[in-house]
Amino acid sequence: MIKKIATLLLFFLFFNLSHAQKNDAEKCRYTKTAQGFLMVLREGDNVLELIEKLAKEQNIPSANFTGIGFAQDATFGFYDFNEKKFHPKTFNKVEMGSITGSVAWSGDKPSIHMHGVATDDKFDAYGGHILGLKVGTGSMEIYITVNAEKLERKIEQPLNANVLQLPCIDSKK
Template identity: 35%
Template structure:
């Protein structure tokens, strides 16, 4: 993983380039923690050798796992960064496309980068916090 802070006139911004084999969530969380990004957002493009997406089931209060064990292109990758219980918390959603153009989307549960993933992270000026919602069981942004 390589990174560089971008020159901006406002909030901090970084480009993060993940390498083949990197696990996406661990890498981004570690980067946010190491750079003290407590609130922000990111977007990204690239590809995975495998990815597990999730669809939240309100009845079970858990994610239905959607494993995709083949090379896919990242068509869209968006997220916000906040803190939950004083830990960096990310809320990533993604759309990936298979070779035939079929697309799958959902919450990112895990993903193995191949050959690269390019992520633009923007630090937000306000501190965002997540609090677990009793009804859904999900950590929701507190505004």
């Protein structure tokens, strides 16, 4: 009898946990707005991947975005112009006081350029280019303003930097 009760309790516990995980995975991550999209990301979400996914799914020509929220991991990169590469540093359990960036294209892939400022529990701030960002406890809100013009990024030398290319509107260049 005790075995049956324990088995039933384990079954209900497993069912409720898997149902809760399924519901979280199915939660809406973005909605359309008059200017573009609003994303509400949750714990464990990879911010750069989800912005890239949105750009592909919605065929966003180009965009700029801003955001705020909690980060489990925020990896910043400082670009070394001599070595022509980023030196990464990861901060854990921080609050993103500001996120800003742009969406363009590099060939057939979205190219996300993101900067931000993170603060820790001592209110020390860290900022710069964001190489990776994962949502922490709570949520992250990102407002994406879509632009009509498709923009591209291309590697430019001598810095080996991925630079946004602008179409000329003046024939004098």
